Amino acid sequence: xxxxxxxxxxxxxxxxxxxxxxxxxxxxxxxxxxxxxxxxxxxxxxxxxxxxxxxxxxxxxxxxxxxxxxxxxxxxxxxxxxxxxxxxxxxxxxxxxxxxxxxxxxxxxxxxxxxxxxxxxxxxxxxxxxxxxxxxxxxxxxxxxxxxxxxxxxxxxxxxxxxxxxxxxxxxxxxxxxxxxxxxxxxxxxxxxxxxxxxxxxxxxxxxxxxxxxxxxxxxxxxxxxxxxxxxxxxxxxxxxxxxxxxxxxxxxxxxxxxxxxxxxxxxxxxxxxxxxxxxxxxxx
Numbered sequence: 001x002x003x004x005x006x007x008x009x010x011x012x013x014x015x016x017x018x019x020x021x022x023x024x025x026x027x028x029x030x031x032x033x034x035x036x037x038x039x040x041x042x043x044x045x046x047x048x049x050x051x052x053x054x055x056x057x058x059x060x061x062x063x064x065x066x067x068x069x070x071x072x073x074x075x076x077x078x079x080x081x082x083x084x085x086x087x088x089x090x091x092x093x094x095x096x097x098x099x100x101x102x103x104x105x106x107x108x109x110x111x112x113x114x115x116x117x118x119x120x121x122x123x124x125x126x127x128x129x130x131x132x133x134x135x136x137x138x139x140x141x142x143x144x145x146x147x148x149x150x151x152x153x154x155x156x157x158x159x160x161x162x163x164x165x166x167x168x169x170x171x172x173x174x175x176x177x178x179x180x181x182x183x184x185x186x187x188x189x190x191x192x193x194x195x196x197x198x199x200x201x202x203x204x205x206x207x208x209x210x211x212x213x214x215x216x217x218x219x220x221x222x223x224x225x226x227x228x229x230x231x232x233x234x235x236x237x238x239x240x241x242x243x244x245x246x247x248x249x250x251x252x253x254x255x256x257x258x259x260x261x262x263x264x265x266x267x268x269x270x271x272x273x274x275x276x277x278x279x280x281x282x283x284x285x
Contacts (some may be wrong), residue, residue, distance in 0.1 A: 003097055006099050012189065019199050027037050032172075040207075046151060050110060050118055051081040051082045051083045051109065051110050051111070052082075052111065052144075053078055053079075053080050053081060053082055053107075053111060053112070053113045054111040054112075055076050055111055055112045056074045056077045056113050056114075056115065057112075057113075057114050057115065058070045058073050058074065058075070058115045058116075058117060059114070059115070059116050059117070060116045060119065061096075061117050061119070062119060062146075063119065063145050064144035065097055065099065065107075065143075065144055067248075069094060069100065069117065072094060073090060073093060073094065073103070073115050073117075075093075076089050076090055076092075076093045077090070077105075077113050077115065077119075080113070082108065082110060082111060082113060083107070083109075083154045085101070085105050085107050086114065087105060089174065090103045090105055090115065091103060096139035098136065098142055098143075099117075099120055099143075099144075099145055100119060100120070101118045101119055101120040101121075101136075102115075102118040103115060103116075103117055104116045110185075110221075115118050120136040120137075120142060120145075121136070121137075121147075122134040122135065122142055122145060122147045122151055123135055123136060123137045123151070123152075123155055123174060123177055123178035124134065124152045124153070124154050124173075124174050124178065124191070125153050125154065125155050126153050126155075126156060126165065126170065127153055127155045127156070128155070128160050128161070128167075128170075129159070129239070131160055132181065133160075134147065134151070135154070135165060135174055137262075139164050139165035139171055139174060140165075141161055141162065141164065144197070150186055150189075151188075152177040152180070152188040152189065152190060152191050152200075153189065153191070154170050154173045154174060154177065154190070154191050155170075155192070156169070158170065160260045169193055171193070172193075172198060172212070173198055173213075173215035174191075175213035176191055176198050176200060176213055176216050176219075177191050177200075178266060179216035179217050179219075179220050180220060181220055181221075181224055183224070184202075184220070184223075184224060184227075186203075187203045187204070187205060188201070189201045189202065189203050195237075196211060197209070197210060197211035197212055197241070198210035198211060198212065198213060198243070200223075200263070205236045206227075206232075206236050206237050206238050206248070207236065207237040207238070208223050208238050208241065209237060209238070209239040209241060210241065211241035211242060218243040219240040219243050220240075220243075221226035221243070222243040222244070222246045223238055223240045223246065224241045226238050226240075226246050226248055229254075232251075234250065234251055235248040235249060235250050235251055236249060236250030237249045237250060260266050260280060271275060
């Protein structure tokens with residue numbers, strides 16, 4: 001069997017895979033040309049005066065520090081080319097400005113660079129040492145920034161922070177305040193701490209008992225669903241420490257009232273079928 005197969009292969013015409021010298025020389029020449037062009041671009045053209053940034057525009061700034069931020073970005077940009085924009089360098093020059101959340105750069109051949117600055121949005125107001133400071137969601141202190149809507153007030157007995165909030169209790173309250181849905185943001189007045197942990201006070205609404213600052217999005221979603229349900233009207237507090245099983249307290253009924261949806265985080269494994277109602281909060285919030 002093997003001998004027959006070998007004999008058959010020997011009878012097949014041999015195919016020459018050798019490349020003619022003429023084509024081989026052309027291939028080598030093209031390869032060398034490609035390498036030369038890559039080297040020319042990499043080590044000279046992309047940083048040459050032909051593509052040097054000459055026109056810089058900076059948009060998105062509203063803070064009082066806008067002139068300083070714009071100057072820093074413009075100065076850094078003029079040391080770049082439109083073929084080699086350093087995002088790391090742009091981030092570095094604005095790192096000392098907490099109000100800057102993100103910098104987005106877009107180059108336009110041959111000499112234009114457009115920079116858009118995304119500012120941090122204040123999440124809460126910190127009342128500390130007789131001062132009121134705006135806080136970003138990460139705890140950064142935002143100075144010379146204005147906001148167009150009311151923010152939750154958080155009180156602290158710690159020293160006045162310079163750049164970053166360090167008070168752990170105030171930081172946990174900030175985590176709850178920063179996660180508030182847009183349709184409820186204007187109703188949050190203060191975020192405090194009590195025996196049951198974080199307490200969110202609403203304007204014209206019940207007290208929200210958050211407990212810890214874990215899963216704030218799920219807790220807000222659950223609270224929003226309960227507030228929207230007609231059966232919760234008249235509640236004096238809503239306990240969302242377990243987002244999948246919110247409790248509305250202060251109502252006359254002691255029955256379990258089914259809801260269409262409590263907005264609980266189903267991925268957490270909690271089953272939300274209704275709002276348990278208690279006539280009085282145990283121990284008080």
